[in-house]
Amino acid sequence: MVAMMHNPLRPAQPLRLVNAPPSASPATAHAIIRVEDLSIVFDAPRGQVVAVDRVSLDVMPGEFVSLVGPSGCGKSTLLNAMAGLERPFEGRVMVAGGPMLGPRPDVGMVFQQPHLFPWKSVRRNIAHGPRALGKSKAEALRMADDLIEMIGLTRFANAYPHTLSGGMQQRVAIARALANQPRVLLMDEPFGALDAQTRAVMQDNLLELRDRIHATIVFVTHDIDEAILLSDRVLIMSAGPGRILRDLSVGLPRPRSSAILTDPAYLALKRDCLDLIRTEGRKAFEQMEAVT
Amino acid sequence: MSTGRHDPANAVRRLSVLVGVLSVPAFVGLWELVARSRIVNAVLFPPPSTVAVAVLDWIHSGQFFGDVSASLFRVTAGFAIGATAGIVLGILTGEFRLISSLLSPLFHILRPIPPIAFVPIVILWFGLSETGKLFLVVWGVFFTVWLATHIGVQKVDRGLIRAALMLGTPRRQMLSEIVLLGALPYIVVGLRTAVSISFYTLVAAELAGAFAGIVYRIEIAQQNMQTGQVMGGLAALGLLSFVADRSFAAISERAVWWR
Ligand SMILES: Nc1ncnc2c1ncn2[C@@H]1O[C@H](COP(=O)(O)OP(=O)(O)OP(=O)(O)O)[C@@H](O)[C@H]1O
Ligand SMILES: [Mg+2]
Numbered sequence: 001m002v003a004m005m006h007n008p009l010r011p012a013q014p015l016r017l018v019n020a021p022p023s024a025s026p027a028t029a030h031a032i033i034r035v036e037d038l039s040i041v042f043d044a045p046r047g048q049v050v051a052v053d054r055v056s057l058d059v060m061p062g063e064f065v066s067l068v069g070p071s072g073c074g075k076s077t078l079l080n081a082m083a084g085l086e087r088p089f090e091g092r093v094m095v096a097g098g099p100m101l102g103p104r105p106d107v108g109m110v111f112q113q114p115h116l117f118p119w120k121s122v123r124r125n126i127a128h129g130p131r132a133l134g135k136s137k138a139e140a141l142r143m144a145d146d147l148i149e150m151i152g153l154t155r156f157a158n159a160y161p162h163t164l165s166g167g168m169q170q171r172v173a174i175a176r177a178l179a180n181q182p183r184v185l186l187m188d189e190p191f192g193a194l195d196a197q198t199r200a201v202m203q204d205n206l207l208e209l210r211d212r213i214h215a216t217i218v219f220v221t222h223d224i225d226e227a228i229l230l231s232d233r234v235l236i237m238s239a240g241p242g243r244i245l246r247d248l249s250v251g252l253p254r255p256r257s258s259a260i261l262t263d264p265a266y267l268a269l270k271r272d273c274l275d276l277i278r279t280e281g282r283k284a285f286e287q288m289e290a291v292t
Numbered sequence: 293m294s295t296g297r298h299d300p301a302n303a304v305r306r307l308s309v310l311v312g313v314l315s316v317p318a319f320v321g322l323w324e325l326v327a328r329s330r331i332v333n334a335v336l337f338p339p340p341s342t343v344a345v346a347v348l349d350w351i352h353s354g355q356f357f358g359d360v361s362a363s364l365f366r367v368t369a370g371f372a373i374g375a376t377a378g379i380v381l382g383i384l385t386g387e388f389r390l391i392s393s394l395l396s397p398l399f400h401i402l403r404p405i406p407p408i409a410f411v412p413i414v415i416l417w418f419g420l421s422e423t424g425k426l427f428l429v430v431w432g433v434f435f436t437v438w439l440a441t442h443i444g445v446q447k448v449d450r451g452l453i454r455a456a457l458m459l460g461t462p463r464r465q466m467l468s469e470i471v472l473l474g475a476l477p478y479i480v481v482g483l484r485t486a487v488s489i490s491f492y493t494l495v496a497a498e499l500a501g502a503f504a505g506i507v508y509r510i511e512i513a514q515q516n517m518q519t520g521q522v523m524g525g526l527a528a529l530g531l532l533s534f535v536a537d538r539s540f541a542a543i544s545e546r547a548v549w550w551r
Contacts, residue, residue: 119473
């Protein structure tokens with residue numbers, strides 16, 4: 001287990017809650033992720049589905065940005081487009097100055113399921129990326145061992161994934177994505193399948209890890225607590241067709257820990273987010289009612 | 293639960309073990325008795341002792357080794373070629389739409405034809421050569437392994453593929469590691485089925501005409517009315533395919549090593 005030795009929280013500062021326009025502005029030319037008028041359309045049996053509708057957003061280097069919104073609003077699709085797993089129908093996605101034409105090793109991804117290679121030990125799972133990128137076996141394994149220590153699984157280095165708990169597997173998946181030293185780490189509900197206790201531990205682990213890796217993180221979640229706890233910015237998406245409704249800055253002191261979840265200022269911010277999401281959820285429901 | 297001596301369940305269990313151990317000897321003994329009692333024709337239904345003598349003669353004549361190695365070679369070489377081709381083409385058709393559209397319809401037409409039905413055409417093409425015999429075994433093994441691999445490849449967890457893509461896995465490694473190992477549990481099942489198929493097709497191949505082999509020996513013995521030798525050959529073939537199946541079962545448990 002990663003030692004969790006956070007500094008005690010500084011006295012809570014008033015939270016900033018900024019509603020920025022959800023569009024890219026020229027002032028943010030050095031954004032590491034730049035999504036411009038992105039639309040993604042799927043062919044479904046009942047016609048075309050607009051999963052992402054003219055979304056523009058910028059993420060600055062080192063930022064931690066969360067995407068929240070009702071189920072089916074296009075969070076995963078938007079994230080997959082940033083990963084190069086989904087091609088734009090219109091618009092474009094630029095990461096580190098280059099267009100995303102396919103998966104790239106400087107963009108890492110952690111999925112809701114760990115998707116570890118079942119035939120590889122923890123060590124070799126983590127070493128997979130560096131090996132694939134042409135590092136020597138010795139060097140790849142050395143990098144893996146460092147990461148294993150960082151996620152606190154040294155005792156399980158040679159274990160096969162199916163012998164680990166869900167939380168441990170997800171930690172290995174995070175380490176595996178980090179092994180390629182990505183500039184951008186995309187996470188799609190990475191703790192969604194975990195129980196509440198494990199999830200809380202994983203959130204603390206991620207906060208701790210983030211201080212060491214200096215990667216830009218885009219994090220999809222259903223859990224508004226999780227989004228506020230972890231992020232510098234929370235993007236709230238509208239019920240499908242997927243659009244970004246609000247862009248909230250979370251001005252919360254770091255380092256943070258889950259202790260913040262009972263802070264009154266934090267609760268006020270959470271209430272605002274929940275109201276927005278609830279209104280959106282209702283809209284989505286009414287839209288569905290209207291269609292059927 | 294009682295574990296006492298008079299527990300009826302326990303008694304039944306011990307009795308079944310005893311019956312199990314005595315079953316084959318009792319059967320052989322009965323066969324010996326019936327065959328010697330002249331109730332049946334001893335030429336057509338020789339006692340086990342006669343069969344044993346025939347097998348010993350076979351070994352002493354020096355033909356046994358040649359026959360067994362000829363059959364073993366056909367089965368193993370045919371299996372190896374057919375299985376390799378099946379796995380490679382299964383991965384290609386499972387992974388690439390275009391290759392699948394090209395080959396799958398053809399394979400699905402040819403696959404249901406029993407391999408034995410190809411004996412006449414094989415004789416026309418290859419005569420009594422070894423190539424013809426290998427061809428039959430390869431043919432039988434190939435389709436089973438191909439289908440298992442093809443299905444296995446399509447069932448590979450898409451999440452694993454995406455994870456591998458995100459890590460920069462090169463195309464070649466994608467096929468040779470992620471897809472192959474992802475499909476391995478299916479492939480192993482196909483290979484095990486193919487082991488018994490390779491023996492069926494071996495029989496057909498040797499019956500069609502050969503110069504050595506266990507089934508060839510059985511056929512010669514039949515023509516000379518050496519019923520003991522016929523039965524000895526059957527026993528040897530049974531033993532061989534039993535050993536092959538068991539060793540393959542042991543191998544296949546270790547093949548999916550991460551379970
Ligand atoms: N491959 C696909 N083919 C057709 N439609 C798709 C496909 N993937 C997603 N969709 C549709 O696009 C919309 C957005 O899906 P997406 O998975 O991005 O939502 P989400 O916000 O991640 O939802 P959740 O919170 O449940 O994970 C949905 O209406 C979904 O049905
Ligand atoms: Mg999703």
